[in-house]
Amino acid sequence: MNSSPISLLTVFVNFFLETNLIVLAFKTVGIITTVLFNIWSVVSFQELRKLNYNYRDEQNSLLFVGAYLQLLIGGILFLYAIFLL
C-alpha cells in the first residue's frame, strides 16, 4: 500500500468529501480568513490616515494607493468566498 504523505492527505480529504464537510469547512475558513484580512485592512487604513495627518509629505498619496488596493482585494476575496467557493 502506498503511504506517501500526499496519498494519506488524499485519504483524509476523501473522508471529509464523503461526509460532505470539506466544502463547508473550506467555505468557513475562507470567510473567516477574508474577514480577518478586511479587518486588518480597514484598521491599517485608519492608522495610515492618522499618520498622514501627523506627518504630511508630498508622496504620501502613493501609500493610499496601496491601502485602497488592499481594501479592494479584501472585498473581492470576501465576495469570492461567499459566492464562488
Place this chain on the structure above:
Amino acid sequence: MAAAHHLFHSYCENPPLRFSTQDVDEDVVLTLRAHPITLVPWFFITCVAIIIPIVAGPYVNYLPLNANQQLFIILVWYAFVILYAFSNLLSWYFNLGIITTRKVIDVDVINVLNSQTTQTLISRVEQVDNKTLGFLSSLFNYGNIYVQTAGEEPNIEFLDVPHPARIVQIINTLMEKNRRHE
C-alpha cells in the same frame, strides 16, 4: 532653500514635510528614514513568497480541490503577501527622524498599530554621536545616530540612517546657532 531627496527619500534636506506639532516659525531641516539597503530582507522574502505559488502550482493539483478552491487559495496567498509587503513599507516610511530648526523628533512605528514619538528641543541636546555598524554600513554609508539630551529628557536614536557624519554636522550646526541666539 531647495529640497534635496536621496536614496528613496531616506535622507531629505529641507523637505516639504509638515507635522502636526510644528510651530509657525519652525522649519524642517532634515527628514531621515532607514537606508534602503535595510529593506532587502523583507523585499527578498516578498519575492520568494510571490514565486512560491508558481513553483508549488503543479503539486496543488494532487489535492482534491476544484478550480475555484485552488484559485481562492492562490488569491488569499497573494493578498497576504501584499499585506506583508505593505505593512513593512508603512513601518519603514513612518519610522521617521525629523530635525527642525528647534526640535529633534523620532517617530518609531513598530507596526501600523504601535507607534511612539519622542522629541526634544535642540537647546536640550548635549551630545550627538554616530556609530557605523560593520561592512555593509561602511560600504553603503549608513549608521546609527545617538542624540543625548540634558537632564531627564529621553535620548533619541536614529537607526540605520544614511550619511551619519553629515547628520551629526547638521545637528551640531543647529546647536551652535541655537546657543548664539540664547
